[in-house]
Ligand SMILES: Nc1ncnc2c1ncn2[C@@H]1O[C@H](COP(=O)(O)OP(=O)(O)OP(=O)(O)O)[C@@H](O)[C@H]1O
């Protein structure tokens with residue numbers, strides 16, 4: 017074999033005395049797609065930040081060699097000069113700038129400080145063609161969906177003569193089509209000689225695209241091995257990640273479904289700014305006590321909009337329709353009112369809507385139910401602490417202490433904090449929007465268990481997910497939604513991916529009706 | 532206080548399974564950092580003024596003359612934690628001062644009623660600004676910039692006749708009077724000091740016992756004891772100085788009450804938690820059911836109320852109302868809050884920090900005027916201190932890897 021393009025060995029990184037990386041070694045061959053797997057908080061993102069100079073040389077121990085030469089990056093600019101480019105778990109584009117401006121941000125096509133707009137646009141167009149994004153380079157980034165933003169990030173990386181492209185959970189927020197396109201692009205870049213390192217919790221993707229995988233657990237390398245597209249590989253990765261084999265993807269469950277708990281009738285929502293545009297069109301559905309109901313739909317179909325508009329009208333304008341709980345009509349005009357009526361909504365965008373990132377785990381867990389912890393407006397801090405501890409144990413949140421700042425947790429553990437917060441609010445109706453986004457396989461299993469437990473307690477549970485196998489594995493019943501309209505309702509027994517997909521793409525012209 | 536910091540910084544760190552304690556200590560260290568800065572500044576001026584800074588009379592003066600910064604800083608820290616700013620407080624002080632003076636001298640209200648009216652006017656002004664910020668959604672910077680102009684103008688209109696002086700003596704006592712005294716030394720002041728020390732010790736011990744019971748990380752015993760000992764010494768020394776002057780300034784009692792009340796409110800109540808939550812992530816707070824509009828509204832009502840109180844206090848201290856009163860008070864208060872460790876982007880800050888920041892500003896004011904430094908240079912120095920304090924804060928955060 018040729019010599020590796022990149023070798024990291026014995027990497028140790030501490031935060032305030034806590035080891036996030038404890039002697040990790042990775043060796044990446046030239047021109048391969050190298051996957052990094054590991055549980056939430058295993059240290060994957062941290063390792064990549066070490067590699068790309070986000071954590072500068074000297075703030076960690078161990079050595080990094082690129083093409084056989086040791087390197088010491090003081091900043092992300094240094095690593096980019098060597099062609100090591102990272103695309104972070106959280107996208108970092110400037111929303112009000114155009115695609116072209118974003119691509120060349122910090123790397124402007126200029127002469128003496130004056131931007132050469134013609135060349136900027138020409139080169140941007142070339143790069144967009146290369147990543148297969150059919151958009152005008154002058155379009156503002158905020159008008160693009162996540163999938164397209166991801167492509168802009170890659171175009172930006174390509175503009176820097178990238179040799180090693182690092183992608184931290186690039187498909188976590190993408191739908192299947194966008195994911196497929198992105199993975200295709202990575203394949204294509206490989207044929208052009210670009211080495212990629214990809215972090216993902218989606219093992220199917222890793223099977224399909226990676227040449228080699230390195231598994232990390234608790235800040236240590238477990239093993240590195242070649243990947244082929246087989247079930248054995250998947251099992252092996254999981255065993256390495258979790259430390260034990262995982263027999264089932266979904267925990268066993270005996271549904272015990274009762275009376276109708278929650279019903280929504282003729283729910284119509286208009287766009288918040290473009291008020292004539294209908295986003296959700298006369299949606300009617302119901303959920304019974306103890307039932308888990310899935311909502312399947314493509315990105316932009318109106319699933320999140322439906323949920324957020326029900327939850328205290330947090331989205332949209334011109335909302336009409338009726339909501340019933342236990343047969344009685346309830347009002348959900350404000351978030352407070354929705355919560356008091358026993359509704360909880362776990363957002364898909366935890367950074368923006370879910371968490372106070374500079375606050376501790378404790379204050380985040382209690383945030384939606386302070387009333388339960390307070391008397392006469394005064395918070396019982398000891399009980400609050402006990403509650404946070406309880407959820408840390410129950411949800412297996414990986415943290416040194418519940419006083420830790422949430423922003424320092426790994427992505428998956430942040431998700432568990434959001435879940436804890438809403439479960440603690442004690443809802444009767446629990447709406448979960450992409451509850452396992454960015455969550456590792458082991459933790460997914462745990463979260464499915466928690467969802468089942470919620471249902472077993474007689475709550476009405478709604479799960480919105482872009483992962484059809486997850487919806488099919490979890491739900492008792494699935495509604496499909498396309499272009500703001502409910503286009504189907506299927507029992508678990510009758511739901512197949514193909515069937516769901518067909519209804520999710522059913523357009524209004526075909527006149528598909530809820531069945 | 533400096534010894535505490537040094538002791539903590541160099542102490543060997545025993546290995547700990549969870550490492551939480553170490554983190555805890557670092558946070559404390561930053562709190563001490565501000566205190567250390569205050570101690571250094573006091574010592575510096577003590578030397579520069581040849582010991583005059585801590586003359587009993589000067590200490591009493593320092594408290595009475597700078598009470599306004601502390602009162603305003605308490606309101607301002609809440610505003611800033613929530614992610615806003617209030618530029619109008621200086622003008623509000625002038626307007627309320629004018630109302631207070633007019634109501635006693637022209638409308639013949641007794642002083643008690645005049646104070647109540649003044650506080651009400653302050654709160655109403657706050658409600659006016661809160662309305663625009665919270666319910667119309669105009670950034671506080673704009674609303675209070677407008678307020679700064681409007682209420683300066685209102686003060687000028689109210690005081691077209693010029694200065695109003697000759698206010699009732701009971702009113703002036705709020706700013707410059709003391710509690711009854713038993714002579715020199717004043718035993719009442721010493722008694723208050725002893726009570727306060729006792730309360731502090733009891734409260735600290737209780738807090739520590741709670742931590743132990745819950746098995747939460749605690750400070751080491753040595754530094755805990757040292758900390759309390761230093762605090763008690765500081766309290767008793769202050770009382771000793773005051774006892775040899777004229778006794779406890781009334782304003783000190785008002786200040787102590789405010790500090791306790793607002794510290795409690797921010798750290799222990801649902802309202803306080805909502806303020807932090809909104810500063811940390813406004814959208815997440817909304818999606819957790821926080822009534823963000825009403826919280827914003829009350830933050831400004833409260834700021835107006837405290838600006839009203841500052842107006843009463845500074846008018847009483849001066850013994851007269853002028854339209855130019857309260858000039859640049861807002862800047863003193865904002866500076867105090869940031870020196871005290873609040874973050875510009877919101878979500879972070881404490882009442883105690885703001886009060887210590889206010890004391891830094893107060894000692895600077897007092898020390899520089901004892902040294903009769905030119906007013907122009909005083910501004911230069913205060914500006915630089917603000918810059919250095921915040922730079923130090925940023926630097927220490929960066930070094931600890933955030
Ligand atoms: N800035 C920081 N300060 C303190 N601790 C941190 C910081 N960044 C990461 N950590 C800790 O380091 C560990 C590894 O985090 P990292 O983000 O690398 O995990 P990850 O493998 O990427 O997980 P995920 O799959 O959830 O994204 C976690 O326990 C996290 O809490």
Ligand SMILES: [Mg+2]
Nearest residue numbers: 060061105427
């Ligand atoms: Mg990560």
